[in-house]
Amino acid sequence: MxxxxxxxxxxxxxxxxxxxxxxxxxxxxxxxxxxxxxxxxxxxxxxxxxxxxxxxxxxxxxxxxxxxxxxxxxxxxxxxxxxxxxxxxxxxxxxxxxxxxxxxxxxxxxxxxxxxxxxxxxxxxxxxxxxxxxxxxxxxxxxxxSGAHGFVDPTNGKIKLRRVLMPVSAEVAPMHAWGFASPFVRMLEPTAEFHMLHVGDTLPTYGNLLPHVELRRGPVVETILEVAAEIGPDLIVMATEGHKDLIDAITGSTTEQVLREAPCPVLTAPSRPRRAAV
CATH class of the missing domain: 3.40.50.620 (HUPs)
Structure with missing residues (x-):
């Protein structure tokens, strides 16, 4: 385990x-x-x-x-x-x-x-x-x-975590988030399948450090949600850096926009480790 x-x-x-x-x-x-x-x-x-x-x-x-x-x-x-x-x-x-x-x-x-x-x-x-x-x-x-299905059955506590969608981008380093998400999922369901996704024209340079990454073209948020509708994940994992500018503050970051429409729970993980207290 x-x-x-x-x-x-x-x-x-x-x-x-x-x-x-x-x-x-x-x-x-x-x-x-x-x-x-x-x-x-x-x-x-x-x-x-x-x-x-x-x-x-x-x-x-x-x-x-x-x-x-x-x-x-x-x-x-x-x-x-x-x-x-x-x-x-x-x-x-x-x-x-x-x-x-x-x-x-x-x-x-x-x-x-x-x-x-x-x-x-x-x-x-x-x-x-x-x-x-x-x-x-x-x-x-x-x-x-509210309204999205979870991966824990409240009647018996059984976990259903068969498929996980993890979008990755070139702008937000995913390795720290992957380092948390992989053991998080494997602890709960060792046989869970990760579906890695990049929305863009070419795969990021770190692609060989992750499981196979699917490449899709299109609007980022809409494409992530399209793939979610296609594969039916039990969890979506997003690496996040928070808000970058005023537009993000009003419309929400990519992670927050996905969260509002996601059909399942969303696990967010910072792209960098938490700073130690001083």
């Missing part, structure tokens, strides 16, 4: 039903990797920190998936599965910054985020909290978009 490429997962929650799929994936990943899972609620109103009983219950999922028996003590759950669940509530009027700060302070090296497709005006004024949180955290992030 591949070594787990993450050790501490951060899952922000607003306690809504739209957050359930992301929570299911966060819990399943924690169990698969024997990792800590930090479930974080950011309260914008002062003095209203969330009570423990408002947080979603990982134990109920572990029991439903037959990973533990009813009545097992919390300490025994951690010892058996290696997964430690931490519920945390903080106050901040800047939700994205609070999530980023918590991630940095607790060494979270994977975010699992619920997201939706905001309109252009919302993006211009504030943007998606999930996307902004991922940029501020400088860590890989798994996005579960």
């Amino acid at each position: 591949e070594d787990c490429p993450f050790h501490a997962i951060l899952h922000p929650t607003d306690f809504s039903e739209d957050n359930e799929a992301a929570f299911v994936h966060a819990v399943r990943l924690a169990a698969a990797g024997g990792s800590a899972l930090h479930v974080l609620h950011v309260e914008e109103e002062p003095g209203l920190l969330a009570a423990e009983d408002r947080f979603p219950k990982a134990r109920e999922l572990f029991q439903r998936w037959n990973l533990i028996e009813a009545g097992v003590e919390p300490g025994a759950v951690e010892k058996r599965l290696g997964a430690k669940i931490v519920n945390a509530s903080v106050e901040s009027q800047d939700v994205a910054s609070a999530i980023g700060a918590y991630s940095e302070a607790h060494g979270c090296d994977l975010l699992v985020l619920a997201t939706h497709a905001p309109g252009w005006l919302e993006r211009l004024l504030g943007g998606s909290l999930a996307e902004e949180s991922a940029r501020l955290s400088h860590a890989p992030a798994l996005f579960l978009r």
Whole structure:
């Protein structure tokens, strides 16, 4: 089995039903990797920190998936599965910054985020909290978009991860992202197939360092989504560098534009390692 490429997962929650799929994936990943899972609620109103009983219950999922028996003590759950669940509530009027700060302070090296497709005006004024949180955290992030299918069955915890689409470009170095995505996928499904894609006229020079890369011509975002429709991936992996200019800030980076229309979860990974704290 591949070594787990993450050790501490951060899952922000607003306690809504739209957050359930992301929570299911966060819990399943924690169990698969024997990792800590930090479930974080950011309260914008002062003095209203969330009570423990408002947080979603990982134990109920572990029991439903037959990973533990009813009545097992919390300490025994951690010892058996290696997964430690931490519920945390903080106050901040800047939700994205609070999530980023918590991630940095607790060494979270994977975010699992619920997201939706905001309109252009919302993006211009504030943007998606999930996307902004991922940029501020400088860590890989798994996005579960409302309406898209996931790769974890919530009824039994089984993972369906047969095919992964990873677009690569000449402008964003993919090797660091590949170094995270490959063990991430292999840990969950050793036989998963990677479909590498480059949209452009010629293959990038690093093509021989990756599995076979398919070359397609056309508009980048539209072509990525066309290939996704053709092959039906269970996950899309995107190397990312964040926003480069004002146009990106308004319309979204290529990754964010793909995320809004993707038929499955999207795993983003920075093109460079996170800077060490000083």
